[in-house]
Amino acid sequence: xxxxxxxxxxxxxxxxxxxxxxxxxxxxxxxxxxxxxxxxxxxxxxxxxxxxxxxxxxxxxxxxxxxxxxxxxxxxxxxxxxxxxxxxxxxxxxxxxxxxxxxxxxxxxxxxxxxxxxxxxxxxxxxxxxxxxxxxxxxxxxxxxxxxxxxxxxxxxxxxxxxxxxxxxxxxxxxxxxxxxxxxxxxxxxxxxxxxxxxxxxxxxxxxxxxxxxxxxxxxxxxxxxxxxxxxxxxxxxxxxxxx
Numbered sequence: 683x684x685x686x687x688x689x690x691x692x693x694x695x696x697x698x699x700x701x702x703x704x705x706x707x708x709x710x711x712x713x714x715x716x717x718x719x720x721x722x723x724x725x726x727x728x729x730x731x732x733x734x735x736x737x738x739x740x741x742x743x744x745x746x747x748x749x750x751x752x753x754x755x756x757x758x759x760x761x762x763x764x765x766x767x768x769x770x771x772x773x774x775x776x777x778x779x780x781x782x783x784x785x786x787x788x789x790x791x792x793x794x795x796x797x798x799x800x801x802x803x804x805x806x807x808x809x810x811x812x813x814x815x816x817x818x819x820x821x822x823x824x825x826x827x828x829x830x831x832x833x834x835x836x837x838x839x840x841x842x843x844x845x846x847x848x849x850x851x852x853x854x855x856x857x858x859x860x861x862x863x864x865x866x867x868x869x870x871x872x873x874x875x876x877x878x879x880x881x882x883x884x885x886x887x888x889x890x891x892x893x894x895x896x897x898x899x900x901x902x903x904x905x906x907x908x909x910x911x912x913x914x915x916x917x918x919x920x921x922x923x924x925x926x
Contacts, residue, residue, distance in 0.1 A: 781816045787842060791804075800900050
């Protein structure tokens with residue numbers, strides 16, 4: 683345990699490790715706020731901050747009147763497609779202009795989940811990005827990207843103000859092989875609800891995806907919350923060049 687971490691981060695880390703190690707399995711009820719407060723000797727607000735982070739990251743979900751349960755399943759089956767998800771190009775199909783608001787771009791380190799997804803080690807440097815995607819002043823999606831820093835010699839805010847996949851292909855010259863993703867319905871946590879102009883707990887589409895280069899290397903892991911009333915997916919891809 684890293685004693686330099688804030689206590690809410692330690693609680694978050696302990697719960698996340700318990701989930702990834704299988705001590706807390708999909709469908710299990712996590713310890714209550716009261717139990718966690720007693721265990722760590724902290725106030726309820728500290729525990730809530732840890733739980734809210736896990737809610738946003740998709741490890742757990744709240745069921746009103748029943749408690750908070752584990753959603754993460756290490757054996758989950760992802761849909762694999764030879765194409766990849768480009769939000770900008772999805773909206774081109776609908777003939778809707780897209781605007782991107784960059785909320786955050788920072789250097790961070792990989793936790794257990796990110797390391798697992800990106801084929802790197804825990805603690806390796808990553809770039810962490812948050813973006814809000816909108817059309818005609820209506821927020822449609824809150825997106826978070828995790829990039830292995832070792833693969834990107836230079837990166838700046840301009841890269842994320844448009845299509846990231848266009849940058850990868852046209853500027854870096856990389857060839858994208860496929861995307862692996864999973865979609866589910868999920869209630870939005872408070873911060874995401876505020877960004878998408880929804881109420882906390884209202885249904886949204888939650889998607890997490892890993893996109894690979896032709897050499898098999900994972901170059902980005904993405905987590906999306908899509909506004910349930912304004913967005914839908916159509917599974918009509920025809921081949922690897924659909925979005926090129």
